Amino acid sequence: MAERLRNQASAYLRQHADNPVDWWPFGDAAFAEARRRNVPVFISVGYAACHWCHVMAHESFEDAATAQYLNENFVSVKVDREERPDVDAVYMAATQALTGQGGWPMSVFTLPDGRTFYAGTYFPPRQLQGMPSFRQVLEAVSSAWRDRPEEVETSAAQIAAHLASAQAGNRTLVGTLGLATGGAGPLSGEVLEAAVEAVAEQEDPRFGGLGGAPKFPPSPLLRFLLVYGAAGRPASGTAAAVAGRTLETMARSGLYDQLEGGFARYTVDRAWAVPHFEKMLYDNAQLLRLYAHWSRSAPTGDQRRLALQVSADTAAWLARRLLVDGGGFASSLDADTLVDGKRREGATYVWTSEELRTVLAGAGADADAVLSLLDLETGRMEDGGSTLHFGRSLEPAEEQLWQRSRPALLAVRDRRPQPDRDDKVVAGWNGLAVAGLADAALALADAGDPDGKAAGLLDLARRAAGYLLRVHYRDGVLVRVSHAGTASGIEGQLEDYAGAAEGLFALFAATGEEQWYRAAEELVLAAEQRFIADGVLQDSAVRTDQLAAAQGSISAADPMDGPAPSGTALFAGVLVTYAAYSGSSRHRALAEALLAHVQLVAARAPRAGGWAMSVLAQALDGPRELAVTGSDPVLMGRLLRAGRAAGGPAVVVASGPGGETAVPLLRNRPAPDGGALAYLCRGMVCSRPVADPQELAAQFRGTGP
Structure with missing residues (x-):
């Protein structure tokens, strides 16, 4: 019945291709069919690695009687939340508004114009502990559609109005851009100290991490804590200590795969012992980078060795389990393993x-x-x-x-059965993986690289970056997903453009190869053009009619982080980096405008603002810019190592021979023939160039000339 799903890029959609449910992918055709038949639309949202998505699929979508009822009374649409984050965000907001909670699988019922009138998450096949069965839900929705259309219309209008109000709130948080970018006011770091104090109060004193069960790795927040911890500001010591305790606890827990490397998505318990076993690229890309950064700042040798081991092993896991032909990285490994014909969570x-x-x-x-x-x-x-x-x-x-x-x-x-892999390649997550691999390679190299792994990680980063530019980027547009080496589907979201640029900038910093800088610059400029309309930042460059109707035709970027950083925060970060490399005051002003919301959310909801807070901390520090030029690769390497060690994770690094270059930070930075010099700068204004790594470290400490 679901032939429309058989050739989709999403493994999650392909998993449902043999269901008796007559599934449609999300798009105009499905909603036109609902209008033609005058039936509601049932939208089922999930993802390939989701355990409870598999459960509901087996219980309900593989059941012939349930499928027949769906086919007769609904147009059924299957959505991969990873492929269509725009769809997931709108209908998750509706689900949370109706039920007070969200999750996957998500079950949403809409009018043929896309407006939600009822929603929930998992529904069992039989009534259970007060929860209605899925069949009861279908019958109630169908009855309301048929017998009480006025109530359905009223509910849809109210939910759309509620979502419109939430979008207006996002507009208020992010503010109006464009000509107003110079009027956001000077950045202030006082709120960051309050954020650190709020995080310290939320720390679990017994098991580490934040809060109780379930426990997720707070990756964007950990980035902030490491950046702030290296900044020498009030509460920097507290930030570094909380980050270190959390990272060490996770590395010694069941969240981390102690045999192969790589992290599960979260644990169901407070002690970090029992994970929900799916492994996501976006988690592991961030974490391998965080452990690489921690390997420079951890206070003990044992902790630094642990951080390097975890970073290297997680990178090796990426290469072993998620690498696809051509050099990109797949999205995830499943939570379940098929054993003797049955799915068992964590069986591997x-x-x-x-x-x-x-x-x-x-x-x-x-x-x-x-x-x-x-x-x-x-x-x-x-x-x-x-x-x-x-x-x-x-x-x-x-x-x-x-x-x-x-x-x-x-x-x-x-030798055991292994979990399935979702082979789709997501642009933004691959950008984060490029950044993680590049920084992990530098951390290993700077620590002596006794096992010779650094060069291999840099090669992986280059291959993934090349895959993104070759497969996903065409005619000035970045496509969000690819499968089997072919890009398809929607244009990338803001998080894709910014995430890819983040990776390319990191790869340039690691290699000095200007092709990566030029590609990152192109993506930043394209994002500026495509995601700011009439002074409003958007997460999507193109919005469907159905999603516009669902949220009252009002939209704005959501600046708050989830497990991965928000598009707004990522974009602010690459703007700060680009301004440091290029000297562009306009892009610096745009970044500062995008960071204004940090003043409102940092102390109240620090876990939702971690990446933006890290960017603010970086911006308040200048950011510091390190340009190393010359023709002596050995001395250049020593200066770069000293600068990375002293500058922390927020320093912006460029290296090259100087002279003619696409990178303004490197221009007019001469070095003697056969030698090398390091220039430590802020806003393109530099201290006296030095050729001694110790003098450079002293400049970073503020004790040198």
């Missing part, structure tokens, strides 16, 4: 103590000693298996014992 990853003993003894390891490292009880799941969860720091000898034991356990686990 969990162990019984008997299984662990058998493998370890067979490998000649001291099984009792290895098992004593693990907290299998806290990591125990309902089926009796356990995650590999330490829940504490390891002593150096314990760490060595675990590293010796990993290969044997991983070899056995690799």
Whole structure:
């Protein structure tokens, strides 16, 4: 029945191609069919790695009777939230307005014009603990559509008005851009100190991280804490300490794959022991970069080694599990594994103590000693298996014992059934992966790179960047997704343009190869043109009629972070970076205008403003610009290492021979023949150039000339 889904880029849509439900992809044709038949539209939103999406699919969408009722009374639309974040955002807002909560699978009922009149999330096949069955919901919605059309219209109008009001709120937060960009007022860092204090109050004193269960890695916020922690400002010590405790706790927990690397999306418990097992590119791209940054600033040698190990292993996991032909990275690995024809959540990853003993003894390891490292009880799941969860720091000898034991356990686990992969490539997330790989390569190289991994990570970053520009970017437009080397579907969102630019700037900083700078510059300028209309920043350059109707024809970019940074925050960040490289006061002013909302949200909702707060902290520091020019690669390398170590994660770095260059920061920065010089600047105004790494470090500390 669902032939329309068979050749879609989204694995989630393809998973439903054999359902008896007559699915349509989201688009004008589906809503036109609903108008022709005079039936409501049922929109089911999920994603390929979602456990409960699979559950509802098996219980309801694979059921012939349920499918028949849907086909007779609705036009059914299947949406991958990762492919269509614009659709997901609008209908998630409607669902939360109606129910007070949200999640996936999301079940939304709309008029043929796209306006919501009823919504929920997962519905079971039978009535359960006061929750209606899915069939009961369908029958009630169908009855209301048929017998009470005035009530349906009233509900749709009220929900659209509510969403319009929320969009007006976003417009107020972000403000009006364009000619007003110079009038946002001077940036102030006082609110950042209040944000750090608010975060410290939310820290879990027993298990680390923020709040209780479920626990998500607060990646955008951790970026802020690391940037602010290196800034030498009030509360910098608190910020660095909270970030360090959170990063160390996650690295020793069941959230992190202790055998292969890579992080699950979240844990269902407060102790970080039992994950929801899907692994997302956007989480891991951010986290491998965060651990690379922490490896420079962590206070102890053991923590710095742990940070480098986690960063390197997470990068290796990306290459092993998510790399697709051509160099891009796939979106995710599923939470479930198909075992004997049944989907089981986390089946690939969990162990019984008997299984662990058998493998370890067979490998000649001291099984009792290895098992004593693990907290299998806290990591125990309902089926009796356990995650590999330490829940504490390891002593150096314990760490060595675990590293010796990993290969044997991983070899056995690799022979188990493995979770499915969603092969679609998302532009913005790949940009974050490029940035993470580039910064991880630098961190390894600066630490001596004893295993020779840095060059391989830089090559992965180059290949992913090349894939984005070759496959996703055409005729000045960045396409959001590709599959099997072909881009398709909607234009990229603001987060895609800005995320890709973030990665390209990071790759230029790591390599000095100007092609990446030029591509990043082109994306920044394109985003400025495509996502600002009449002074209003938008998340989408093109909006469908249905989504416009659903939110009362008012839209604006949402500046608040989710698990990944918002498009607004990412765009502000690349604008600050671009202004530092180019000297463009106009783009600096635009960035400052986009950061004005931080004053309102930082202390009240710091977890939703982390990336923008990190950009504000960077901007308040200048940002500091490091230009290294010359023809001696060894001395240039030493100066760059010293600058990265002293400058923290927010320093903007450029290197090259000087002379003719596409990068204004490098122009008119001469170096002696056969030598090299480092210029530390703010706003293109530089301190005396130096050729000694120690003198450069002193300039960063404010103690040098």
